[in-house]
Amino acid sequence: MAIVEKRRKAGSSRTTQHSASASTKVLPLRERTLNFGDKWDYAPSPEDNKSFPIAPRHELFIGGKFVAPRARRYFDSINPATEEKLTEIAHADGRDVAAATAAARTAYEKVWSPMSGRERGKYLYRIARIIQERSRELAVLETMDGGKPIKESRDIDLPLVAAHFFYYAGWADKLKYAFPGRSPRPLGVAGQIIPWNFPLLMAAWKIAPALACGNTVVLKPAETTSITAMRLAQIFQEAELPPGVVNIVTGAGETGAALVQQRGIDKIAFTGSTEVGKLIAKSVAERGADAPRLTLELGGKAANIVFEDAAIDQAIEGIIAGIYFNQGHVCCAGSRLFVQEGIYKTVIRKLRDRIQTMRVGNPLDKNTDIGAINSATQLKKIRALVQSGVDEGAHLEQTRCRLPAKGYWYPPTFLTNVTASHRVAQEEIFGPVLSVMTFRTPEEAFERANNTPYGLSAGVWTDKGSKIFKMAQKLRAGVVWANTFNKFDPTSPFGGYKESGFGREGGLQGLSAYCRLE
Ligand code: NAP
Ligand code: MG
Numbered sequence: 001m002a003i004v005e006k007r008r009k010a011g012s013s014r015t016t017q018h019s020a021s022a023s024t025k026v027l028p029l030r031e032r033t034l035n036f037g038d039k040w041d042y043a044p045s046p047e048d049n050k051s052f053p054i055a056p057r058h059e060l061f062i063g064g065k066f067v068a069p070r071a072r073r074y075f076d077s078i079n080p081a082t083e084e085k086l087t088e089i090a091h092a093d094g095r096d097v098a099a100a101t102a103a104a105r106t107a108y109e110k111v112w113s114p115m116s117g118r119e120r121g122k123y124l125y126r127i128a129r130i131i132q133e134r135s136r137e138l139a140v141l142e143t144m145d146g147g148k149p150i151k152e153s154r155d156i157d158l159p160l161v162a163a164h165f166f167y168y169a170g171w172a173d174k175l176k177y178a179f180p181g182r183s184p185r186p187l188g189v190a191g192q193i194i195p196w197n198f199p200l201l202m203a204a205w206k207i208a209p210a211l212a213c214g215n216t217v218v219l220k221p222a223e224t225t226s227i228t229a230m231r232l233a234q235i236f237q238e239a240e241l242p243p244g245v246v247n248i249v250t251g252a253g254e255t256g257a258a259l260v261q262q263r264g265i266d267k268i269a270f271t272g273s274t275e276v277g278k279l280i281a282k283s284v285a286e287r288g289a290d291a292p293r294l295t296l297e298l299g300g301k302a303a304n305i306v307f308e309d310a311a312i313d314q315a316i317e318g319i320i321a322g323i324y325f326n327q328g329h330v331c332c333a334g335s336r337l338f339v340q341e342g343i344y345k346t347v348i349r350k351l352r353d354r355i356q357t358m359r360v361g362n363p364l365d366k367n368t369d370i371g372a373i374n375s376a377t378q379l380k381k382i383r384a385l386v387q388s389g390v391d392e393g394a395h396l397e398q399t400r401c402r403l404p405a406k407g408y409w410y411p412p413t414f415l416t417n418v419t420a421s422h423r424v425a426q427e428e429i430f431g432p433v434l435s436v437m438t439f440r441t442p443e444e445a446f447e448r449a450n451n452t453p454y455g456l457s458a459g460v461w462t463d464k465g466s467k468i469f470k471m472a473q474k475l476r477a478g479v480v481w482a483n484t485f486n487k488f489d490p491t492s493p494f495g496g497y498k499e500s501g502f503g504r505e506g507g508l509q510g511l512s513a514y515c516r517l518e
Contacts, residue, residue, distance in 0.1 A: 042359075045366045047150045052137045054144075054227060057088045060096055060250060061233035063103035064243025070095045075252070077227060080147040081363050081372040081407040089226045092249035094258040097218065100247035101264050104189040104216040107244030113186050113214045117173035124169030124211060126239040131162045134235065138228055142200055143363045145227040147372030147408070148326050150364050160488055161204040164506075167490035168208035171511055175213065178508050184515035186214030187293060188266030191259040193280075195272045196222035196374050197329040197430075202271050203229055205505045207246060213514040215267070217246045220259050222272075224375050226250040260284065267514065271297040271331075274428075274454075274499045295503025295513050297331070297495060299428040300456030303449030304334030304485060305439075305471065308342045310461035314483065316350045319434070322459060322485035324358065324412050327370055328432040329378075331500075332457035334485050335429060337414075337436045338445055344438050348416060351436075355399045355412045362404070370432060373408040382410050382431035389415045389424035389435070420451055428454070442467060446474040455497030459485045478504070 057074065059066040073091040078084060092100075112120070131138065138161075139153040148157070175184045190210045194202035199221060210217050221229035233248050249255055253276070260268055260280050270280050277298040284291050304322045306315045322334025339347045363371030373379040390396055394415040403409040414434040418425050424435045439445040449458055458477040460468050472480040478495045481487060488494070493509035495501060503513050 042367045044362070046362060046364045047140055047143075047154075047366060049140050049144060049364060052140050054087050054141070058090060058226065058230045058250065060090045060092055060100070061230065061236075061246075061248040062096070062100045062244075063106075063247065064237065064241075066233070069093065070099075075223070077145060077224065079144050079407075080224075080374055081144075081404070083406050083408075086145060087227060089223075089230075089250045092220075092251040092255045092258075094262075097249055097255065097258040097262050100218045100249050101189060101191075101262050103244035103247050104218050105264055107242055108186075108189055108216040111242045112211075112216050112245050115214070117175060117212075117214075120211060120214065121169045121172030123239060123241050124165050124172060124208060127235060127241070128162050128165035128169060130235045130238055131158070131165060134231075135159075135162065138200060138231060140364070141231060142225075142228050143371070146196060146199060146225045147363050147374050148329070149368040149371040151366055151368070152326060152371075157198060157201050160490070161200045164201075164204040164208045164490045168212040168511075171209075172212040175511070175515070178511055179515070179517055182517040184213065184511075184517055187514060187516055188215060189218065189264060190215045190267040190269060190514065191218050191220070191262065191265040191292070193220045193256045193259060193268070193270045193272065194222060196225040197326060197331070199225040200228045200232065203232060205510070206269050206271075209505070209510045210267075210269075210514045211245065213511060215514050216244060218259060218262075218265070219246065219248045220256045221248065221250055223250075223252045257283070263290070265292050267293040267295075269295045269503075269513070274298040274501075277501060295495075295505075296501035297503070297505060298456075298499060298501035299430075299454055300331045300333070300496065300500050301336060301426070301428055301452045301454045302332055302334045302457040302459065302477065303336045303338055303452075303475070304459040305338045305445050305449060305461065306340065306343070306347060307442075307445075307460075307462040307464075307467060308340045309463040309467075310343075310483070311463065312343060312346060312350065315461040316347070316354055318459060318461060318483070318485045319351065320354060320358075323414075323434040324355075324370060324432045325486050327373055327410070329374060329430055330486065331428075332479060332486065332494075333430075334457075334459050335434060336425060336449070336452075337434055338439050338448060339436065340445075341438050341440055348436070351414060352397055355397070355414070358399055358401075358412050360399065360401050360403060360409060360411055370412055373410050373431065376408055378430065379408040379410060382429055382433060385424055385427060385429045385431075386413060386415070386433055389418065389422055392422045392424075394418045394422060394424060394435070420448060426452065442470060446471055450474075450476045453499040456495075456500035457481070
């Protein structure tokens with residue numbers, strides 16, 4: 001800055017012309033993703049991925065063994081940052097799902113449910129410790145297969161995965177204290193279906209409480225992110241978990257549908273889109289008396305509400321963490337920002353400056369803030385929704401950075417001039433895109449925040465404790481963060497209202513989803 005000023009004073013017409021053209025030229029949308037990096041970028045700092053080879057093919061994990069799918073069908077799993085094929089994954093059909101369920105039933109009856117809670121807890125502790133030992137390997141693979149930045153998979157996902165196994169290991173021999181005066185009994189075989197945004201963490205959220213309560217499991221990971229689930233299978237073998245206690249059937253949506261329809265499953269736990277959640281609820285309801293129990297963790301459209309009395313710089317960081325964490329591939333992402341009118345201009349100015357400092361690129365680089373979008377399909381969906389916002393009159397602001405030529409990328413984006421009826425204010429985008437709106441009074445804030453079919457999470461930024469309590473009572477959301485956002489802990493229950501689903505995961509509530517209380 002000082003140099004520019006000096007040149008200006010010396011009357012350098014070149015500098016003057018250059019700065020004038022840079023500030024006035026309006027670039028087309030694609031070109032706007034250029035280039036603050038030249039000024040003050042870091043040297044590359046990629047995490048080593050050579051030490052963790054990926055086998056060319058991954059089979060199903062049934063009855064403690066890796067077995068080929070009956071139909072011998074496989075599909076490719078790719079790295080979304082490079083579009084390179086990483087491996088082939090087995091595609092399970094109904095026969096494989098039936099075999100996995102039979103293995104889980106045998107293990108349930110013969111080994112796992114008769115075992116004492118104390119013994120079950122030992123296995124869970126062992127699994128948690130091996131996850132900690134192998135956490136670097138798991139973080140690298142999670143990043144390569146799913147596209148999330150290594151600093152998130154290494155510092156957030158993996159510690160939480162281990163923490164969930166540790167936490168529920170602790171409950172395994174204390175279930176009667178969790179439910180005083182009641183006798184908790186396991187449900188039987190749990191069919192669990194998970195999405196691609198937190199592959200290992202979602203597996204941990206599902207498997208750890210189920211096993212702690214004495215259930216056995218058939219897990220169906222998401223199609224684009226199965227590699228770490230198969231590493232988890234190796235960890236189960238290493239921990240000498242009895243065969244059949246956890247079975248993993250990889251595949252596409254039809255594999256998940258086969259699991260939902262499979263007879264002999266006592267509980268279905270699903271995390272994913274509201275659309276698929278509704279299909280599952282319908283399919284389960286049609287089974288009548290034979291229906292398994294069901295919990296659904298579905299989509300969200302969280303409101304992040306910033307009051308005039310908030311610590312604004314802290315709130316800006318919370319907004320950034322709320323929407324750009326994991327490329328916005330977060331069900332509870334703070335994707336609607338409500339700013340009180342008096343600070344609107346300040347917040348927008350600070351947000352605009354802050355997103356220019358975010359680094360988009362190689363997810364394995366330790367300095368990367370925004371990694372790759374998980375799949376070409378998801379990228380297409382994000383682009384279409386942002387375009388709908390622009391068509392409906394919203395104003396687009398994006399990070400001006402150079403995007404890699406290969407892979408699936410979307411820069412941190414926010415939209416102003418958004419109204420409640422715009423699709424970007426109503427639909428889940430599941431990408432790094434924030435819709436900004438304003439409000440005047442607390443009443444208006446919670447009414448506008450609740451004006452969505454979803455109800456998973458919300459955030460409130462204010463200096464006043466009383467305002468936090470008032471808002472938390474009025475907001476129809478399963479989680480309300482106060483002066484923070486996107487913080488998770490195994491001891492806290494997590495789940496939704498309305499079309500964000502029902503049932504809770506985490507904490508004591510997460511245990512009750514896998515117990516019959518007598
Ligand atoms: P999705 O399309 O609903 O898929 C979720 C899982 O269901 C995947 O394993 C998927 O398999 C499988 N599936 C697809 N069709 C199925 C069917 N007809 N029957 C049974 N299973 C089926 O969701 P996604 O796109 O992977 O994940 C993003 C969504 O998850 C977002 O809406 C997000 O909000 C939600 N989510 C919610 C939470 C929460 O705790 N509330 C947490 C994380 C994510 P394939 O991968 O093979 O299609
Ligand atoms: Mg992949």
